[in-house]
Amino acid sequence: MREIVIFRQNLFRPSETFIAQQAEALTRYRPLYMGRRRFGATPPGREAFVLGDGRGLPRHAAAVWQMFSRSPRPYLKLLGPRAPALIHAHFGTDGVLALPVAARLGVPLVTSFHGFDATLAWPAFLMSPAWFHYPLFRGSLARHGALFLCASAFLRARVLAMGFPAERTLLHYIGVDCAAIRQRAEAEEDETPIILHVARLVEVKGTAYLIRAFAQLAGRRPEPRLVIIGEGPLRARLEALARACGVGERVSFLGARPHAEVTAWMRRSAMLVLPSVRTPGGRVEGLGLVLLEAAATGLPVVGTRSGGIPESMLEGETGLLVPERDVEALAGAMAALLDDRERRFSMGFRGRAFVLGRFDRARQTERLESLYDDVTDGSFPRRP
Known part of the structure; x- marks a missing residue:
């Protein structure tokens, strides 16, 4: 089984579990994790090469120096004799930071775009110590990267507009582990009038608009509750x-919770709501993976x-869409679903089928590994 490096500056963030979930689903490639800092535990049985691990100034200095210099040497030293494919x-x-490492190793670089990296206004990158390389070396990444994967068609259009080559820039949904998610049945009696929101509490997720919409709804109904996880x-x-x-x-803030607990809340809620917005700085929701997990559970989404x-x-x-920042429309959509149990379960049933057909992780992983095969054997289109 060939080894590959999964590169993320900030490894194992609770809000980015999809990265390790995708890597751990691989069947023909063994992932090694590499980054500058860690925010969580390494998946069991795996190895992580992290510049900031350990104690003392040398480790910290190496991480800071690499961030500003883009030198591959600290990562190569950690990797030692390992020869990833x-x-x-x-x-x-992170693609622009991994590019020198890939060049020194003589291996292809695959880069996934997930959201802000395709939508945020460029001055915001220049103001960040961790990101200022991105607008400066994005052109080099576009020329020398082997493959660019976009988490949605929306993001692919944005990445192409930034000058990335169409023949090497593909749509690839990360996918949802449908086999591990049991669909709820209408016969179950544990559904409650809970409106569920699972998101990092940042502006782009639109949580403030959800709270205002819920307040409108709650003013007319005594039973609904809003549960916010994140x-x-x-x-x-x-x-x-x-x-x-x-x-x-009537609003419960539960903080970050384990994935198993999140899915348990999905099973007993009436709906999941993600009212994301475009921020003034340009952040936009790349896809909304939590909507797919909810649908796979059989939960209608808004x-x-x-x-x-x-x-x-x-x-x-399978769900309802409303305009951004429209509190009244959002309250109306939630009320419509609360009023119609049969519609909720019908939407949930169709949602599960929709996710199975387009976003099943097993199928998406098989495609991803085929793309890995293509870039490692040279059959994938290269730069001119």
């Missing part, structure tokens, strides 16, 4: 907003016409 970097910002810098502000809207007692979210559902059949 390719590097798969997640986010374009952590982030806006938590305190959002908790204050719930209190100001008079629904503080989202906004923002970024790649429309690709995650069949409007009117």
